[in-house]
Amino acid sequence: MAESAAATIASRVRVVLVRPREAQNVGAAARAMKNMGLARLVLVDAAGFDEGRAAVLAVHARDVLAARRHVASLGEAVADCGLVVGTSGRASAARGGAATPRALAPIVLAAAAANDVALVFGPEDHGLALEELKLCQHAITIPTADAYTSLNLAQAVAVCAYELWTAAAPPAPARTLASHERRELLWTKLEAGLQAVSFLHGDAAPAVMRRLRAILGRAALDDEEVQMLLGVARQMTWAGTRARSPDRN
Amino acid sequence: MAESAAATIASRVRVVLVRPREAQNVGAAARAMKNMGLARLVLVDAAGFDEGRAAVLAVHARDVLAARRHVASLGEAVADCGLVVGTSGRASAARGGAATPRALAPIVLAAAAANDVALVFGPEDHGLALEELKLCQHAITIPTADAYTSLNLAQAVAVCAYELWTAAAPPAPARTLASHERRELLWTKLEAGLQAVSFLHGDAAPAVMRRLRAILGRAALDDEEVQMLLGVARQMTWAGTRARSPDRN
Structure with missing residues (x-):
């Protein structure tokens, strides 16, 4: 058509x-x-x-x-x-x-x-x-x-x-955004990573996470982008855990 | 705005x-x-x-x-x-x-x-x-x-x-189309004019009028255009009536 x-x-x-x-x-x-x-x-x-x-x-x-x-x-x-x-x-x-x-x-x-x-x-x-x-x-x-x-x-x-x-003309292929489920997984992992690197702490932590969610929400992430940011979260968790480990050297 | x-x-x-x-x-x-x-x-x-x-x-x-x-x-x-x-x-x-x-x-x-x-x-x-x-x-x-x-x-x-x-930019001013009432007046007067000049006659007349309505309907007439076509109808009626009058010369 x-x-x-x-x-x-x-x-x-x-x-x-x-x-x-x-x-x-x-x-x-x-x-x-x-x-x-x-x-x-x-x-x-x-x-x-x-x-x-x-x-x-x-x-x-x-x-x-x-x-x-x-x-x-x-x-x-x-x-x-x-x-x-x-x-x-x-x-x-x-x-x-x-x-x-x-x-x-x-x-x-x-x-x-x-x-x-x-x-x-x-x-x-x-x-x-x-x-x-x-x-x-x-x-x-x-x-x-x-x-x-x-x-x-x-x-x-x-x-x-x-x-x-x-x-x-046919409409340009629209970007497929990451699903709600994937986004929620990202917030959970990001929060864990940010805690691990000692960025999130105290009473302010929930408000800071809300602002991060708002920023990344506006950015309308697709699946590849969520995958990449999950990698960031994973490495933060790895580094933060290792930094606190007694046998890190 | x-x-x-x-x-x-x-x-x-x-x-x-x-x-x-x-x-x-x-x-x-x-x-x-x-x-x-x-x-x-x-x-x-x-x-x-x-x-x-x-x-x-x-x-x-x-x-x-x-x-x-x-x-x-x-x-x-x-x-x-x-x-x-x-x-x-x-x-x-x-x-x-x-x-x-x-x-x-x-x-x-x-x-x-x-x-x-x-x-x-x-x-x-x-x-x-x-x-x-x-x-x-x-x-x-x-x-x-x-x-x-x-x-x-x-x-x-x-x-x-x-x-x-x-x-x-503000949208261009849209044309104001003639109302249903004015359009119906036009069809009535046009029909009378077309009868007067002996264009419409016999069993085919209603079908011919339907086609004329369809044509002018698609053209989406505004008030000035309806006014002009009413003038055409009026003059057809005048000429047709006069053409049949015994004292036309």
């Missing part, structure tokens, strides 16, 4: 860059696409595109760059797409009620299961024209601080592709 | 770039920082840093660039930080159990309410050294496709800053 979602976005989702001015941005966008499992790049009206300059920033995504399509118009770029999503700055967004990339990612993913889908980005200076946004069924606006709302083109591609990949 | 979270990350969270090789990446990182409400940039061991080259990509974030600090070591960069978060590639992550930027964003935000916090990024080629990751209390790894796991430095900064901003 999750694997097929990743395969789906690779085959079904295209990134469409309309009139990109800087070849370096196209290269950086291609890199972000490959990082996030996307493979299909379409350039609209990109006359004089300099592949060499783009390739420097594409680094290991030159295959994405090499497989790009060139078309003359946005209409042509998205002609066979069931879903077309355009990115827009906040001014246009205020008019049309744009969604965040996070809110739209599951919608894109669902559509991509049975349709070609386009994510459309406008030129660096002014973004998509209103006539171009009209061709998009949804608009995305990336949330930003008020002080500076305009993202670099390739970074906008990176954020949108990242949201899509995060929605499509 | 939300406003103060944004103010908090601006004043408390610093981005630390360790031995950055490309001034352009530093500039692009500064832009992403300002886009996402961050202001404090620290460069570690960045001898020969070319501010002019960086400024071209910083664009309107030259203030962030100009306010940067230069220090000799990572230890110096984070000396006064209560929380230090390092970014790492997947190889190191597999050893240490790194978190995603999304999972760590609320932890960073909570710590930043009362502490200086550092987000640390390594050099372009090999990332942070193991000795440097040791200074970090948490490690972040950005999820990527297997085919290409290494992100551009500035794009990694952009994704992490975006996650932090999204966690700190």
